[in-house]
Amino acid sequence: MLVPCCLYSLQNRKPSLYGSLTCQGIGLDGIPEVTASEGFIVNEISKKSIHISCPKESTSSKFLAPYTTFSRIHTKSITCLDISSGGGLGVSSSTDGTMKIWQASNGELRRVLEGHVFDVNCCRFFPSGLVVLSGGMDAQLKIWSAEDAGCVVTFKGHKGGILDTAIVDRGRNVVSGSRDGTARLWDCGRSACLGVLADCGSSINGVAVGAADNSINLGSPEQMPSEREVGTEAKMLLLAREDKKLQCLGLQSRQPVFLFIGSDAFNCCTFLSGFLLLAGTQDGNIYQLDVRSPRAPVQIIHRSGAPVLSLLSFRDGFIASQGDGSCFIVQQDLDYVIELTGADCDPVYKVATWEKQIYACCRDSLVRRYQLSDL
Numbered sequence: 001m002l003v004p005c006c007l008y009s010l011q012n013r014k015p016s017l018y019g020s021l022t023c024q025g026i027g028l029d030g031i032p033e034v035t036a037s038e039g040f041i042v043n044e045i046s047k048k049s050i051h052i053s054c055p056k057e058s059t060s061s062k063f064l065a066p067y068t069t070f071s072r073i074h075t076k077s078i079t080c081l082d083i084s085s086g087g088g089l090g091v092s093s094s095t096d097g098t099m100k101i102w103q104a105s106n107g108e109l110r111r112v113l114e115g116h117v118f119d120v121n122c123c124r125f126f127p128s129g130l131v132v133l134s135g136g137m138d139a140q141l142k143i144w145s146a147e148d149a150g151c152v153v154t155f156k157g158h159k160g161g162i163l164d165t166a167i168v169d170r171g172r173n174v175v176s177g178s179r180d181g182t183a184r185l186w187d188c189g190r191s192a193c194l195g196v197l198a199d200c201g202s203s204i205n206g207v208a209v210g211a212a213d214n215s216i217n218l219g220s221p222e223q224m225p226s227e228r229e230v231g232t233e234a235k236m237l238l239l240a241r242e243d244k245k246l247q248c249l250g251l252q253s254r255q256p257v258f259l260f261i262g263s264d265a266f267n268c269c270t271f272l273s274g275f276l277l278l279a280g281t282q283d284g285n286i287y288q289l290d291v292r293s294p295r296a297p298v299q300i301i302h303r304s305g306a307p308v309l310s311l312l313s314f315r316d317g318f319i320a321s322q323g324d325g326s327c328f329i330v331q332q333d334l335d336y337v338i339e340l341t342g343a344d345c346d347p348v349y350k351v352a353t354w355e356k357q358i359y360a361c362c363r364d365s366l367v368r369r370y371q372l373s374d375l
Helices: none
Strands: 002-007 017-026 032-036 041-045 049-054 059-064 068-070 078-083 089-094 099-103 109-112 120-125 131-136 141-145 151-155 162-168 173-178 182-187 192-199 204-211 235-241 245-250 256-261 266-271 276-281 285-290 299-302 308-314 317-322 327-331 337-340 348-354 357-362 367-371
Touching (some): 032 041, 089 120, 131 173, 173 204, 182 204, 192 235, 192 245, 204 276, 235 276, 245 266, 266 308, 276 317, 285 308, 317 348
Parallel strands (some): 059 337, 078 120, 078 348, 120 162, 162 204, 204 266
Antiparallel strands (some): 002 017, 017 032, 041 049, 049 059, 068 367, 078 089, 089 099, 099 109, 120 131, 131 141, 141 151, 162 173, 182 192, 235 266, 276 285, 285 299, 308 317, 317 327, 327 337
């Protein structure tokens, strides 16, 4: 059996390497016996993973198969998912018009969250793991009980679909980004908008909140912050915008920190530390920036021209997913990239983690769960 393989380089614009793997049979231990084409070496193989390297180009990748696949949660493309802080529950939204809570261990359905009109674009658990935040094309932001599926709060104020959300600290305040070009701060206890944080004039595709390093000047608020603002001090807000701009501002001060112009629309963003961040574009670039000197990127990772759809800080690195079905982990202490396989060419829209487990949702209506201990 002949299988093609592809190794990507994380160095800028370096071409991908192509070869093939041949399965000679299955060993007595149940592990395939595999040989690689010229220039490639099979370093290690198990039932769930295979490590391939190309010594000449000093690059290697470890390919990891899903530990299990959940096929009964949704019937169409799954656009977002999250895992609760305790690892017991998952929540996901789909173009089949549903948002569901399920058992993270086996995908068994627990609750259906009904109340949005049109599609739900984003969903996430609060830190407690007992409450869910969602945003939809109906321009509404909703808070749900994961225990009884009741909608306890609805926020109204946006004039366009909500594309992403972030939770501030333990969740007394939340942030939303919308197609209407605004990012808003909300008071969960009083179901009220505490203010428009930014009005960009361009769709906000992704938002992220992170604690700022002491060396970063976040500015001072022009007005005394509301007493209902909790945990916004010393925080940065990052906005991934459709107009090719990545905007950073002080969450409490509302003052600009930087504005970076990229190669295409920014789809997603995340903080890696108090001064490092990542942002992904529609044309496949992953920018790593240092907030202290944001004019020039620390690095630009480009593996393909497919849109970067999600970025997630993970251990001392990150997980990224793209529109061509690729989903990969980069870690500083590893000299190889971990490729999460199975999606083929279907876009992987979102990734979530709990301890050594990684969950990915895809256009093919499947949730794939990967076990890093299988490495």
